[in-house]
Amino acid sequence: MRNTIRNSKGTDIKSIRTWVLALAAAGMAISGPFPALAEEDRTPVEEVSLDVESAIEVRDTGSDVSVTTDSDECYVSNVDVTNEPNGEWKHKDKPKVQVSLEAERDYYFKSGFAKKKIKLTGSGGDVTSVRRKSDEELIVTITLDALKADDNDYDLDTEDAEWNEFSAVGEWGDSEDAAYYELRLYRNEKFxxxxxxxxxxxYDFSKYIDSAGSYRFEVRGLYNSSRKGEWQESDIFEVTAEKAAEIQTAAAYKQSGSGPAAGTWKNDAVGWWYCNSDGSYVKNNWQQIDGKWYFFDENGYRKTGWVSWKEQWYFLNENGEMLTNSVTPDGKYVGEDGVLAAQG
Structure with missing residues (x-):
């Protein structure tokens, strides 16, 4: 009788061998008709030159930027400025431009396409990022050079500088772009x-008009410490000794907080406001009170913290007083005019 060799589980070894041979043959039959993985027959894009032309200038509200390429391997499909301001472009703003590149037929973008492979001409700027959206599309982000303001970009002229001779207050016309004003006072042509x-x-010059003489003031608008308008000269305010005494008496009333010229701080559940002697109060503007500057919102309430005024930032402490020559609680520096200094 024929002997049959089985494994420990009783399986027929010969049967196993038969199944193995059958599976091997089946594998060859399956794999036989399929070719090896096809090689990439497209050409990789190695480098792209982009010509960037920006018409953006300080005080523009639009974002006119064009980007072109002379490459035969890809083309520009979209250009978008991603940091458009809500209002106007400002001095030192850096427009960011996102450019979509699409590969031409028979070309593709390899993984890891480096920034250095993008060459820029035209308006100054730098490639800040490159992202491969697919092997057929590349997203390039370009940061243009900071915008520079020209003095002619700002209207800082003031007009009609004159005296209100009843109260020794100097007055002048508003300058469209002035963040604040600077004054110089002269008596008998002496500073x-x-x-x-x-x-x-x-501005109330009362505390400086303490003797008889011929007074005049000069005023100019400033956008910041480096953008200044031309000096505008007032008319002459002739002051007698008697008039000077009257002015000083009125100034003393204001300083002490008594008398008809003084206003009063008031508050309610919403906040604080300053009621002037005539019952009026300042809204959406600055007011100097006892030598300190305060800003009041559109409802007349005193503001605290950071305040934006004519494209400049100012900081008001918990009492609403504008800080000058100080470091704010969040570590920023404000200069002698209260304006936030440029951050390095």
């Missing part, structure tokens, strides 16, 4: 003092 910053279009 007395400089006052800055002045946020309103009037």
């Amino acid at each position: 007395v003092t400089t006052i800055r910053p002045v946020k309103e279009t009037h």
Whole structure:
């Protein structure tokens, strides 16, 4: 009788061998008709030159930027400025441009396409990122050079500088782009003092008019410490000794907080406001009170914290007083005019 060799589980070894041979043959039959994985027959894009032309200038509200390429391997399919301002472009703003590149037929973008493979001409700028969306599309982000303002971009002229002779208050016309004003006072053509910053279009010179003489002041608008308008000269305010005494008496009333010229701080559940002696109160503007500057919102309430005024930032402490020559609680520096200094 024929012997049959089985494994420990009783399986027929010969049967196993038969199944193995059958499976091997089946595998060869399956794999036989299929070719090896096809090789990439497209050409990789190695480098792209982009010509960037930007018409964006300080105070523009639009974002006119064009990007072209002379490459035969890809083309520009879309250009988008991603950091458009809500209002106007400002001095030192850096427009960011996102460019979509699509590969031409028979070309593709390899993985890991480097920034250095993008060459720029035209408007100054740098490639800040490159992202491969697919092997047929590349997203390039370009940061253009900071915008530079020209003095002619700002209207800082003031007009009609004159005296209100009943109260020794100097007044002048508003400058469209001035963040604040600077004043110089003269008596008998001799320099007395400089006052800055002045946020309103009037200033009470009472405390400086302490003797008889011919007084005049000069005023100019400033956008910041480097953008300044031309000096505008006032008319002459002739002051007698008696008039000077009257002015000083009125100034003393204001300083002490008594008398008809003084206003009053008031508050309710919403906040604080300043009621002037005539019952009026400032809204959406600055007011100097006892030598300190305060900003009041559109409802007349005193503001605290950061305030934006004519494209400049100012910081008001918990009492609403504008800080000058100080470091704010969040580590920023404000100069002598209260304006936030440029951050390095």
